[in-house]
Amino acid sequence: MKIKQQLAVVLMTLMSTATFAEEHIVEMLNNGDDGMMIFEPGFLKVEKGDTVKFLSTDMGHNSVSSYVPEGAAAWNGALNEEIVVTMDQEGVYIYQCTPHIALAMMGVIQVGNPTNIDAANSAAKEMKSKFMMSQERLEGYLAQVK
Numbered sequence: 001m002k003i004k005q006q007l008a009v010v011l012m013t014l015m016s017t018a019t020f021a022e023e024h025i026v027e028m029l030n031n032g033d034d035g036m037m038i039f040e041p042g043f044l045k046v047e048k049g050d051t052v053k054f055l056s057t058d059m060g061h062n063s064v065s066s067y068v069p070e071g072a073a074a075w076n077g078a079l080n081e082e083i084v085v086t087m088d089q090e091g092v093y094i095y096q097c098t099p100h101i102a103l104a105m106m107g108v109i110q111v112g113n114p115t116n117i118d119a120a121n122s123a124a125k126e127m128k129s130k131f132m133m134s135q136e137r138l139e140g141y142l143a144q145v146k
């Protein structure tokens with residue numbers, strides 16, 4: 001590697017480990033890589049203080065928290081509208097698209113350490129009875145929590 005390239009790599013590493021709050025994008029879609037009526041990405045790992053912006057890419061969706069860590073703020077996005085949520089509390093969050101719960105249009109966000117993973121898994125178990133399709137989707141996202 002040339003010196004310039006090495007410098008670029010060092011700079012990029014420094015930038016990615018700096019503690020600036022990042023904005024992450026989740027799209028609300030009718031069709032995604034992993035199925036119909038889906039958040040993409042459905043699993044997201046972020047740092048405390050980061051924001052997540054839910055984009056109303058396709059019409060007819062919203063983002064509403066269904067389970068948040070103790071002390072964390074819930075959110076309730078309107079249909080067809082984007083919403084930005086600041087993740088200021090550590091733990092695992094589960095959210096839904098209200099019109100498409102039966103199609104398991106759900107998502108998971110891990111913020112920092114997953115201190116509440118057991119409680120999140122229990123909450124997900126209770127939600128499962130509402131899913132008519134893609135019943136393994138939410139479990140699949142939670143399995144990515146590390």
Ligand SMILES: [Cu+2]
Pocket residue numbers: 037038060061062097098099100105
């Ligand atoms: Cu939806």
